Amino acid sequence: MSLAQLEAVARLFAVLSEPSRLVLLQLLHAGPRTVTELMAAARMKQANASKHLSVLHAHRLVRRTRNGTCVKYEIADPTVVSLCNLVCSKMQRDAKRAAALFSPKI
Amino acid sequence: MSLAQLEAVARLFAVLSEPSRLVLLQLLHAGPRTVTELMAAARMKQANASKHLSVLHAHRLVRRTRNGTCVKYEIADPTVVSLCNLVCSKMQRDAKRAAALFSPKI
DNA sequence: TCAGTATATAACCATACAGTAATGTGTCAA
DNA sequence: TTGACACATTACTGTATGGTTATATACTGA
Numbered sequence: 001m002s003l004a005q006l007e008a009v010a011r012l013f014a015v016l017s018e019p020s021r022l023v024l025l026q027l028l029h030a031g032p033r034t035v036t037e038l039m040a041a042a043r044m045k046q047a048n049a050s051k052h053l054s055v056l057h058a059h060r061l062v063r064r065t066r067n068g069t070c071v072k073y074e075i076a077d078p079t080v081v082s083l084c085n086l087v088c089s090k091m092q093r094d095a096k097r098a099a100a101l102f103s104p105k106i
Numbered sequence: 107m108s109l110a111q112l113e114a115v116a117r118l119f120a121v122l123s124e125p126s127r128l129v130l131l132q133l134l135h136a137g138p139r140t141v142t143e144l145m146a147a148a149r150m151k152q153a154n155a156s157k158h159l160s161v162l163h164a165h166r167l168v169r170r171t172r173n174g175t176c177v178k179y180e181i182a183d184p185t186v187v188s189l190c191n192l193v194c195s196k197m198q199r200d201a202k203r204a205a206a207l208f209s210p211k212i
Numbered sequence: 213t214c215a216g217t218a219t220a221t222a223a224c225c226a227t228a229c230a231g232t233a234a235t236g237t238g239t240c241a242a
Numbered sequence: 243t244t245g246a247c248a249c250a251t252t253a254c255t256g257t258a259t260g261g262t263t264a265t266a267t268a269c270t271g272a
Contacts, residue, residue: 001132001194003125003129005194005197006125006128006129006132007125008197009122009128009190009193009194009197010122010123010124010125010128011123012193012196012197013119013120013122013123013193014119014120014123016115016116016119016123017116017117017119017120017122017123018116018229018230019109019112019113019116020230020231022112022115022116023109023112026107026112034248034249035248035249035250036248036249044231045231045232045233046248046249046250047231047232047233047234047249047250047251047252048230048231048232049249050248050249050250050251051230051231051250051251052230053249053250054250054251060200066238066239066249068239068240068248069238069239069240069246069247069248069249070239070247070248070249071248071249071250077196079192079193079195079196082192083189083192083193084115086185086188086189086192087115087118087119087185087189088107088111088115089185090118090183090185091111091114091115091118094166124259124260126260126261140218140219141218141219141220142218142219150261151261151262151263152218152219152220153219153220153221153261153262153263153264154260154261154262155219156218156219156220156221157220157221157260157261158260159219159220160220160221172219172268172269174217174218174269174270175216175217175218175219175268175269175270176217176218176219176269177218177219177220
């Protein structure tokens with residue numbers, strides 16, 4: 001892969017490297033939500049939630065639909081779910097291995 | 107998922123959000139390499155390569171083996187390969203869609 | 213022990229970005 | 243048109259981190 005391609009990959013990972021955005025994605029995984037719903041559930045200030053949602057939208061991870069004065073967001077790319085699942089299963093493996101170190105079966 | 111778990115996931119994505127580290131991982135994907143080999147191939151300074159490798163090692167993505175004065179690194183967790191493959195295929199889809207916008211079949 | 217090589221770490225600076233407050237934009241109802 | 247609401251954007255500050263230089267550590271051979 002070229003450096004430019006690796007930089008694009010890195011940018012996508014950077015989008016997912018922020019806990020606040022993962023919280024938003026997790027909430028959206030349960031279904032479409034408005035900004036107000038999301039900021040309430042994630043306990044963020046409005047500007048902060050809006051900014052993070054804009055980042056997710058700029059990278060086409062979420063889709064937005066205006067409905068009156070509300071804007072409803074939803075997950076646009078199932079890739080993010082796959083990515084998070086992969087990382088979660090890795091972390092579970094690591095955690096199990098770490099736990100085994102504390103209580104060996106010797 | 108709890109906030110603490112999401113933070114751990116975010117930290118792992120942050121490790122992968124640096125082009126230099128992706129370059130190193132890509133080189134290691136071809137097989138084990140020493141620090142000197144990696145810094146030459148990636149055109150990094152020694153301290154920089156060593157620092158990035160330490161980050162990868164701290165997150166158990168690579169394994170290191172001392173052999174005399176040399177240290178050989180190799181990919182320790184195949185998860186990183188899967189993650190990168192997922193992201194790459196997403197980017198290819200996005201690129202194709204973007205290309206279609208410039209030359210519609212209408 | 214000493215010199216030389218390979219790697220790791222420390223200290224520093226510059227940049228990027230998350231969170232915040234204030235303000236702007238768009239939509240609806242009256 | 244005006245007021246109210248939902249959301250987006252701007253400007254700012256503090257913090258985290260990548261790249262660099264200099265130094266420390268680990269190993270080998272003489």
